Amino acid sequence: MGSERAENQAMGTVRLALAAVVLALAAGAATHVRAADDVGYWSQQLGSSDPEARAAAARGLALSGNEAAVAVPQLVEALRDENADVRRAVIEALMSIGRPADVAAKPLAQALGRDTHPDVRRAAQRALERMGSRASAAVPELVDALAAEDPAVRRAVIGVIGAVGVRTQAVERSLARVLVADDEPRVRSAARDALSTLGRPLASLAPELVAALDDPEPRVRRNASSWLAQLDAPPAGAVTKLVDIVARDDDADVRDAAGDALKAYGPEGGANAALVEVLASAASDAREKAAEVLGAIGGAGDRELVALAKSSLRDEDLAVRLASRGALVKLARTQAGVMDELMALGQRADIDADVRAGCVDAVGRLSEAAAPVVPQLIGSLREGPEVVREAAARALGRVGADAAEAIPALKQAEAWDRSQDVRDAAGKAARHIRDVAVASGRGLAPALPDGSSAPGAEQR
Numbered sequence: 001m002g003s004e005r006a007e008n009q010a011m012g013t014v015r016l017a018l019a020a021v022v023l024a025l026a027a028g029a030a031t032h033v034r035a036a037d038d039v040g041y042w043s044q045q046l047g048s049s050d051p052e053a054r055a056a057a058a059r060g061l062a063l064s065g066n067e068a069a070v071a072v073p074q075l076v077e078a079l080r081d082e083n084a085d086v087r088r089a090v091i092e093a094l095m096s097i098g099r100p101a102d103v104a105a106k107p108l109a110q111a112l113g114r115d116t117h118p119d120v121r122r123a124a125q126r127a128l129e130r131m132g133s134r135a136s137a138a139v140p141e142l143v144d145a146l147a148a149e150d151p152a153v154r155r156a157v158i159g160v161i162g163a164v165g166v167r168t169q170a171v172e173r174s175l176a177r178v179l180v181a182d183d184e185p186r187v188r189s190a191a192r193d194a195l196s197t198l199g200r201p202l203a204s205l206a207p208e209l210v211a212a213l214d215d216p217e218p219r220v221r222r223n224a225s226s227w228l229a230q231l232d233a234p235p236a237g238a239v240t241k242l243v244d245i246v247a248r249d250d251d252a253d254v255r256d257a258a259g260d261a262l263k264a265y266g267p268e269g270g271a272n273a274a275l276v277e278v279l280a281s282a283a284s285d286a287r288e289k290a291a292e293v294l295g296a297i298g299g300a301g302d303r304e305l306v307a308l309a310k311s312s313l314r315d316e317d318l319a320v321r322l323a324s325r326g327a328l329v330k331l332a333r334t335q336a337g338v339m340d341e342l343m344a345l346g347q348r349a350d351i352d353a354d355v356r357a358g359c360v361d362a363v364g365r366l367s368e369a370a371a372p373v374v375p376q377l378i379g380s381l382r383e384g385p386e387v388v389r390e391a392a393a394r395a396l397g398r399v400g401a402d403a404a405e406a407i408p409a410l411k412q413a414e415a416w417d418r419s420q421d422v423r424d425a426a427g428k429a430a431r432h433i434r435d436v437a438v439a440s441g442r443g444l445a446p447a448l449p450d451g452s453s454a455p456g457a458e459q460r
Helices: 002-045 051-064 066-080 084-097 097-116 118-145 151-164 171-181 186-196 201-210 216-229 238-248 252-269 272-281 284-297 302-314 318-334 338-346 353-364 367-382 386-416 420-438
Strands: none
Touching: 002 066, 002 338, 002 367, 051 066, 051 302, 066 084, 066 097, 066 216, 066 367, 084 097, 084 420, 097 118, 097 151, 097 171, 151 171, 151 186, 151 318, 171 201, 171 216, 171 302, 171 318, 201 216, 201 353, 216 238, 216 420, 238 252, 238 272, 238 284, 252 284, 252 386, 272 284, 272 302, 284 302, 284 318, 284 386, 302 338, 318 338, 338 353, 338 386, 353 367, 353 386, 367 386
């Protein structure tokens, strides 16, 4: 009796479970039917004459998820709707549908490049980036969209190209052109990043960048120079073309960019000899840039120092003379041994007098840093051509209190030198050294108008 009751209970449980399954299946079927009915309804509403109804239809299809895959053709057609809210809602629906909507990649790329409303373009960008490599069919449209007038659009297109990740010759060629030709820095940077993502880092683009230095467009030459400056070493042919730009390019911005690239390469770039030639023979703007670059590159030897010294005194253009002086001073401050080498050149009797004077003048412009070569400056004050003696007197004055030992020699030159210019420079230097020493507490007595010390003045 008990076993029969248990058997009946078990059978009842099975029947209840089967009933639950049937009900669930029925509910699911009903839901599917309703979803299908909803998709049909919303698809029909996409053709409404009311833009709000069309936008609501797109949002309804978005809620249906991949159940709305059958509506993809209508949604693609609706991407051309005259109402921006509708177009944006359509793109959201396509994203919600997922993979079945990948066939919309091309029209989405066209919307990204051409749509007049920024919200629609942003939605298209998100949709394409979400597709990633599945949007590869849209690559030709994306390449075309790189010609958009709006730099924000070009940046967005480049971002999508990187997300799609398809590396074709057309993609590489187009991005490389953007890299050098686009007039917006952020667009150029986006192109660099996309190329790197596609396996073409900047260094691998060196041949294209060098070739772009010959482009007729100034901005292309400028941008190519700027990208070349970011490479660790100059690629083949780059230095020759960059120096040629410094020497001959009509655009100041292009010359500046080429000069910056040469500076970035340093003495290892091997541009010094060619820049010395520019300093001697090119137009004044080019000579000025060559002097500036020589001072920044470093690695200067006698040839560079002599050329800069000569230019610092003889060049007909003031800007070139100032640039050359600045380059010599910079080299002396930053490159070991240059100050001593300048002083040695200033004392060589076999070198042009103006060159010697230029070297001495540059040493003096180091101010207190030239204190170690004060004895040599005194020697140049006592011997050599007039222009060198005058430069030595001025240099000693610029050294200041650290040149106190030169005061007797300066007083002697003030009294006896056969050149009035040298006598004036020596007297002025002696007085300046004495005044600076007194002001700094070095203990030199103030000078009387005739240059002698005050009676009874103490030497502290």
